[in-house]
Amino acid sequence: MWWTHLPGIAATLVIMLATLVPTGAMAICQIVADAPYRPNPKKVALAPNEVQIRYIGHSTFELETPAGIRIATDYNDSFKPAIPPNVATMNGAHSTHYTLNPDPSIEHVLMGWNLEGGPIDHDILVGDVRIRNIQTNIRGWDGTSRALGNSIFVFEVADLCIAHLGHLHQRLTDEDLLRLGQIDVVFAAIDNSSTLRHESLMQVLDEIGASLVIPMHFHFFGSLDAFTSRASADGYKVQMATDPILIVKRETLPTERVVYVMQPSGGRGKL
Incomplete structure (x- = not known):
């Protein structure tokens, strides 16, 4: 069935094939950026060091790689490219994921x-992107814990490491952080309600240390304002996007921590 993971032999072959991919295709997830952040305008074609991000809505983003591979995160029946x-990556919290x-x-x-x-x-x-996951536990609607119900998906492409935290319900362990890189x-x-509260989320973001944080899943009234206020107080620079598309590359990643708030471009759903 399509949802089963690769058998051991197939997984081994995938790892072996990784050594045949040109080194410029993916990131090593251990390089720290030091260039000023300047969002690039929309382009028809991507350079080899660029990734396009489009915010579809809720927790769904569409990533496009230099080779034209398109990825939809938390793909569902309501929010889709x-x-x-x-x-398509998915998480099991509820039907919008x-x-x-x-x-x-x-x-x-x-x-x-x-x-x-x-x-x-x-x-x-x-193509030119490596995709891997790190599983975390999740809470059910009854408050009980469901083991391994969520995945953080990591996309390594164009010398960038991009992580989608999914429907994260718990602080990350040292092992989780080590695997993230x-x-x-x-x-x-x-x-600030059905996933991590802002206090715990800010600790997670600080531990991950990404220079660019893109919020999602802000469907509860006031949650976006509350988060941006807290992020500003914690030293993040908050920028409000005017376009649902962002092109990122290592050379223009921020030297200071930035929260970049994108507005959804639509799809079939609305926030």
């Missing part, structure tokens, strides 16, 4: 939790 992506009926034209459907229980591990190469751009849920 106009054109089916090459890769996954679908059991993905478009059949999507080549890679990566679920962040195992429908049959237990772990699920992804580490694949798709140095993250440049992080998508973080800031609702």
